[in-house]
Structures are given as structure tokens and as C-alpha cells.
Amino acid sequence: MDDRPSPLDPARPDDGVAAPPDAAFSMHGRESLADGEVEGSLDDEIAAWVEWTYFVDTHEHLPEESTRVRWEPGHGIPCDDVGALFSHYVNSDLISAGMTPDEMGRLCGPDVPLADKWAALEPHWHAVRRTGYGQAVRIAAKRLYGVEDVSASTFEAMAEGYRDLVAPGFYERVLREVAGVDSCQVDSLDAVVYRETERPLLLMQDISIMDLHMGPDWRRPAAVTGIDVEDLVDYHGVIDWWFDHYGVYATAVKSQAAYGRRLDFADVPADEVAEPFLRQLSGDPVSNAETKAIQDHLFWYCVRRATENGLPVKLHTGFYAGSGHMPLHRVGTNPGDVCELLRLSPETTFVLMHICYPYEDQMIAIAKHWHNAVIDMCWAWIMNPEASARFLRSYLMAAPSNKLLTFGGDYVPVELVAGHASLARHGIARALTDLLRSGWLTRSDAIELIDPLMHGNAEAIFRLEDKRAAARTVPWDHLVEG
Numbered sequence: 384m385d386d387r388p389s390p391l392d393p394a395r396p397d398d399g400v401a402a403p404p405d406a407a408f409s410m411h412g413r414e415s416l417a418d419g420e421v422e423g424s425l426d427d428e429i430a431a432w433v434e435w436t437y438f439v440d441t442h443e444h445l446p447e448e449s450t451r452v453r454w455e456p457g458h459g460i461p462c463d464d465v466g467a468l469f470s471h472y473v474n475s476d477l478i479s480a481g482m483t484p485d486e487m488g489r490l491c492g493p494d495v496p497l498a499d500k501w502a503a504l505e506p507h508w509h510a511v512r513r514t515g516y517g518q519a520v521r522i523a524a525k526r527l528y529g530v531e532d533v534s535a536s537t538f539e540a541m542a543e544g545y546r547d548l549v550a551p552g553f554y555e556r557v558l559r560e561v562a563g564v565d566s567c568q569v570d571s572l573d574a575v576v577y578r579e580t581e582r583p584l585l586l587m588q589d590i591s592i593m594d595l596h597m598g599p600d601w602r603r604p605a606a607v608t609g610i611d612v613e614d615l616v617d618y619h620g621v622i623d624w625w626f627d628h629y630g631v632y633a634t635a636v637k638s639q640a641a642y643g644r645r646l647d648f649a650d651v652p653a654d655e656v657a658e659p660f661l662r663q664l665s666g667d668p669v670s671n672a673e674t675k676a677i678q679d680h681l682f683w684y685c686v687r688r689a690t691e692n693g694l695p696v697k698l699h700t701g702f703y704a705g706s707g708h709m710p711l712h713r714v715g716t717n718p719g720d721v722c723e724l725l726r727l728s729p730e731t732t733f734v735l736m737h738i739c740y741p742y743e744d745q746m747i748a749i750a751k752h753w754h755n756a757v758i759d760m761c762w763a764w765i766m767n768p769e770a771s772a773r774f775l776r777s778y779l780m781a782a783p784s785n786k787l788l789t790f791g792g793d794y795v796p797v798e799l800v801a802g803h804a805s806l807a808r809h810g811i812a813r814a815l816t817d818l819l820r821s822g823w824l825t826r827s828d829a830i831e832l833i834d835p836l837m838h839g840n841a842e843a844i845f846r847l848e849d850k851r852a853a854a855r856t857v858p859w860d861h862l863v864e865g
């Protein structure tokens with residue numbers, strides 16, 4: 384059974400666009416499996432369905448394509464060369480493996496000779512090239528630039544491939560043609576609250592409620608609105624403004640508050656925080672308990688506005704990006720804390736991101752128990768591909784299949800989405816064939832799951848038909864897609 388294709392050696396042609404499976408694929412039933420003659424064919428069949436099925440990508444941090452093409456620093460990409468491919472996620476594995484800040488500065492810095500970049504990478508690359516983060520880079524390099532692996536002999540060709548690819552239209556090429564992604568849901572790290580994107584159909588945007596409920600610079604999200612914030616009531620008006628202006632176009636709201644605190648948001652009434660909010664607004668001291676109460680109150684204010692607007696609430700749960708700062712004891716409280724949120728607002732759809740790795744088993748229990756919990760595998764396939772395949776197998780045997788989202792690249796450099804999508808497809812096919820082989824699923828059980836898992840669930844949960852219609856009527860005028 385290990386003759387199955389590896390994502391590093393894709394069976395699919397590189398220029399393949401998501402398309403229906405070829406009718407010529409042999410269709411063997413589960414009964415045929417017993418004779419042992421068609422094992423490869425059944426695996427191939429599942430792999431082919433998964434390869435040719437498009438993803439709705441539920442989470443990215445992609446900057447606008449124009450800022451990549453023009454190359455402006457400050458949009459999350461630290462250099463305009465092949466070093467950029469090592470600047471997100473795999474950089475954390477490299478640091479954990481022993482790379483020094485000086486070496487990282489050379490690898491990902493601007494205006495550093497290519498040979499110096501390779502000299503910084505080479506001593507550490509062998510330790511991370513097999514991790515999900517490392518494999519995403521290798522697969523992207525192969526699929527986008529046609530280079531065999533990342534090595535001293537290919538680094539220059541990679542650098543050339545990088546330069547040649549970054550041109551107007553390359554987002555479409557990478558996302559739709561290579562990664563097989565129909566649309567993304569972007570949390571723009573370089574925008575305040577919401578980005579008026581130049582590509583509203585390809586790069587759908589989430590409203591970042593993180594910017595609205597965590598503070599303490601309450602005037603930052605108010606600046607664009609023109610509202611002069613003198614008290615909490617004014618600030619509620621700021622939140623209302625963002626939802627009134629962008630709720631119809633946004634796919635969801637998102638908060639990564641879990642990087643800075645527990646998710647134990649209490650439903651604190653406005654009158655309890657009005658006075659400490661005034662003090663914080665004026666820059667006067669507030670206690671930790673008061674800060675928490677203000678954040679809690681504003682979190683629920685945002686959640687209610689999101690729910691009125693039909694927007695799911697995405698919450699970061701689990702593992703922290705970066706290295707050297709993750710308090711795992713706090714991360715471990717995420718599953719318990721979100722149960723209380725699910726109980727407090729049964730009409731809100733909460734999308735629990737990143738399978739709360741490494742507490743992914745608890746997320747299966749949550750999806751099984753709470754009608755308003757959706758689990759999102761965004762980021763998961765590169766964090767730990769093997770744990771993600773195990774999670775998917777286990778989830779499908781326990782929790783309703785309509786509440787699982789299977790792909791979000793979670794990248795800043797778009798190129799790496801191609802690597803991540805390939806790993807995800809391999810993992811999805813692997814999980815389904817493993818369940819088939821162990822007799823837990825029939826062939827039709829497995830094949831019927833592919834469309835909903837890869838895009839159908841996302842279409843329904845985020846009402847993407849409505850969002851596409853809205854995207855065609857956006858009022859801003861710097862659009863580049865028709």
C-alpha cells in the first residue's frame with residue numbers, strides 16, 4: 384500500500400486545474416478489495432478524486448498581490464527573493480533546530496547575496512526538511528519552479544523561479560491552477576479590522592474582531608470610521624460601523640486572542656466596564672481584572688453583531704506560531720473554555736481553528752457534542768501531517784461530517800499555499816483509504832465525503848453563494864478582477 388504517490392512526487396500534472404475525475408478511472412467496489420488484486424486501484428481512485436477536487440481555503444494571511452509585485456516592505460514578507468519562502472512557519476522549525484538570529488537575518492533579509500542565504504540555511508535544513516513546514520517548501524519549489532528538492536544545486540534555480548513567478552496574475556496561477564483553491568478567506572495582518580481587497584472573489588476577507596475587542600488602543604480601529612470616541616457608547620458605535628460597512632462582504636469574523644489570554648470570555652454587561660473603559664481610553668491605570676472585563680464585554684458585543692450578520696466566529700485555538708513563547712498550560716485550557724462560549728451563545732457558529740493542536744481529540748468531542756461548533760483544519764497539515772491524518776480518521780468516525788473544514792493554508796507567502804494544499808490532499812486521501820482498508824467505510828461512504836470535506840461544508844457554513852454575489856457589488860474601486 385505504500386506505492387501511493389507522495390505529495391513530493393505528485394501524480395497530477397503541475398499545471399492541473401481542479402476538474403472532475405476522469406470517467407476512465409477504474410471504479411472498483413469495496414468487495415473487490417478483498418481479493419487483494421485492486422488495492423492500488425482503489426487507492427488511486429480515492430487519490431484521483433481528491434487531487435481533482437477543489438478546495439475552499441478557509442484561512443490565509445495573504446497580502447494583496449500588488450504589494451508583492453511592487454515589493455513593498457512591511458506586509459509580512461521580509462525580502463523580495465527566495466528567502467521569503469523560508470520566512471513563514473519553517474523559520475520557526477529552523478530556530479527550534481538551532482539556527483541563530485544572525486543566520487535567520489541573512490536567510491530572510493533583503494539585499495543579501497544568494498550564496499550567503501544558502502550558507503545560513505544549509506547547516507540546519509537537513510533537520511527540518513521532513514517536517515510539514517519543510518515539506519511545504521519542498522513541494523512548492525517542485526510544483527512552482529520544477530526543481531527537485533531544496534539543495535545547494537537547486538537553490539539558484541529556485542531563486543530564479545521565484546523571481547520569474549512574481550508578476551501580475553500570479554496569485555490566480557498559484558491558488559487556482561496549482562493549489563486547486565477556488566477562494567480563500569483572508570485575515571489581513573497588514574490591515575486594520577478589514578481589507579477592501581483588490582480581488583474580492585479570490586481573496587474573500589474576514590473581519591478581525593481581535594482589533595476591536597482586545598485593545599488597549601481603542602482609537603486605532605476608530606480612526607477610519609471618523610467616530611470620535613469619548614466613551615464606551617461611542618466605541619460600540621465604532622464596532623457597529625465596521626459591521627454595517629463590511630458585514631455583507633465578510634466571510635466570518637476572526638480573533639486570535641488566545642495568543643494573549645485564556646478564552647474564558649464572561650458575558651460582562653456594559654455598565655460594569657464603562658468607567659474602567661474611560662480610564663483605559665485616557666491612558667490611566669486599569670487593573671488586570673478590569674482589562675479582562677473590558678475585553679470580555681467587547682468580545683461578546685462583537686460576537687452578537689457577527690451573529691446578527693450571519694457571520695461565523697473563528698477563534699484561534701491550540702498551538703502558537705513562532706518559537707520560544709508558548710505557555711502550553713494556557714493552550715490546554717482552550718477546549719474547556721470554548722465549551723462555555725458554545726453554551727452561552729447557541730445561535731452563534733463558532734469555528735475552532737487549527738484543530739486546537741495538540742489537543743485535537745478534545746475538538747472531536749466538542750464537535751460531537753455541541754451543535755454550534757465547527758472544527759477547522761487550517762494550518763494543521765503543515766504543523767503535523769501525521770497527527771492531522773489521524774485526527775481526520777478519528778473525527779469522521781465520531782462527529783458529524785458537515786461540521787469539519789479541511790483546508791486553510793494559513794500562509795503569508797502565497798507560493799507556500801501550493802505546498803500546503805498538496806500535503807492536505809495527500810493526508811485526506813490517506814485518511815479515507817485507511818478507513819476503507821480497515822473496513823470502517825465503504826467505497827461510496829469515502830467518495831461521498833470528498834466534496835463536502837474539501838469545499839461543500841465551507842460553502843454552506845460561510846454562505847459563499849451570497850458572499851460571491853456581494854463580492855460582485857463591492858463599492859471600492861481599486862479592483863483587478865472582473
Ligand SMILES: [Zn+2]
Pocket residue numbers: 442443444570793
Ligand atoms: Zn492564521
